[in-house]
Amino acid sequence: MSIDCGETEPDLGWTLWPERGDLSIEFLRLMGSAQEGGATAAECRVTASRIDPSNDHSWYTEWMSVADVNYQRGNAALRDGHLLTAKSNWLRAINYYQSAALPFDREDRHYWFATSNMRQCARDYLDCCSPRGEVVRIPWLEGYPLEAYFLPAPQSVRPAPVVVCMGEPGQRKEELLHKVARYARERGMSLLAVDLLGAGTGSEFDEIVGRPDLETALGYVVDYLVERKDVDAGRIAILADGWGSSFVARGIAFDDRFAAAVCDGGIWDLHERAFLAARAPFQPTFSRPDRDFGRVARNIQCPVLIATGERGWLRAERVRELFTQIKEDGRDVTLKIFAVAETAAMQAHVDNPTLANEYIFDWIASRLGI
Structure with a gap:
């Protein structure tokens, strides 16, 4: 069901290709990622100057070309012993390969080739990290394990706090290597970057994305972490990258092992309940929000940060209204809405991820006692 009450269309302020909003938004994401x-x-x-926006193959060819250049430059730097340069080139290649795959279905050979190269770059990057990063598989659904990247905290002689950065459905964990890894590392935290796309190119994902129990993945992730000797099981935080859905909030609502969370905090759940109640006012199945607060927000035990922007998918005033409901129920919840004037105001903060990440990771560090 599509719940659109109170939502807004993303306002770019400009579009590079008015006829291709999807490519314009992706280009804006790429430009924002440059500072990271x-x-x-x-x-x-x-x-971008070489792309014909009416031709998906033009988009693919140009981004693949610049990705290949960065990948090869990284390999050359590695051969010469310049690890920092190698890693920075591989991070850019990851992002460009991801963009190249954007217009294509997961079954398409173009998508497969771009994402395969992207995953190889990620592995090369992890191999050259210090401490060395790991590619790990976490059991979840039968025949469909989760794949994650674990980056240990630097210079840690005792179990370290960890932040789980969870990609929303369809988002790839490889992007998180440039987007959030340094913020965790600089604050003495390990990072587990994980998505729901499984251990392949993601073609199987379409079979499970509609499942009503995606939140069960979080329990398996925590099960894995608490078994690691280098993880402080009492200081596990989770960050839902983009919070385009409620599955992370549902997960933490019924797993009390998280010490802090950055997600929608149950706002999407409350929003959908209000939408249904307004359209079925005489049906006992859909109680009014003031009579039935919502089981997701009610059951979250850990501190929560809700970080969004004025140009996100939900109007800022609607977010504030729902936040007030959560706060009045006694939840430990913080709200940060990034204004258009300060940037980081678009969905997932794609216009200025740096500003958002600084705020988010400072909040996580303070909650974990770092």
Whole structure:
């Protein structure tokens, strides 16, 4: 069911290709990632100038080309012993490969080739991290394990706090290597970057994305972490990257092992309940929000940060209204809405991820006692 009450369309303020909003938003994401090491502004501008937006293969060819250049440059730097340069080039290649795959279905050979190269870059990057990163598989559904990247905290001689960065349905964990890894590392935290796309190119994902129990993945993730000797099981935080759904909030509502969470905090659940109640006012199945607070928000025990922007998918005033309901129920919840004037105001903060990540990871660090 599509719940659109109170939602807004993303307002870019501009579009590079008015006829292709999807490509314009992706280009804006790439430009925003440049300040995080996921691209360079110059490469993005030059590549965009060569693209025919009416031709998906033109988009694919140009981003694959710049991705290959960065991948090969990284390999050359590794051969010469320049690990930092190698890693920075691989991070950019990951992002460009991801963009190249954007217009294609997961069964398409173009998608498969781009994502396969992207995953190889990620493995090369992890191998050169210090401490070395790991590719791990976490059991979940039968025949469909989760795949994650674990980056240990630097120079840790005792079990370290960890932040789980969970990609929303359809988002890839590889992007998180440039987007959030340094924020965890600089604050002395380990990072587990995980998505729901499984251990392959993601073609099987379409079979499970509609499941009503996606939140069960979180329990398996925590089961894995508490068994690691280098993880402080009492200081596990989770970050839902983008919070385009409620599955992370549902997961933490029924697993009290998280010490802190950055997600929607049950707002989507409350929003959907209000939507249904307004359209079925005489049906006892859909109680009014003031009479039935919502089981997701009610059951969350850990501190929660809700971070969004004025140009996100939900109107800022609607987010504030639902936040007030949660706060009045006695939840330990913090709200941060990034204004258009300060940027980081779009959905998932794609216009300025740096500003959002600084705030988010400072909040996580304070909650974990770092």
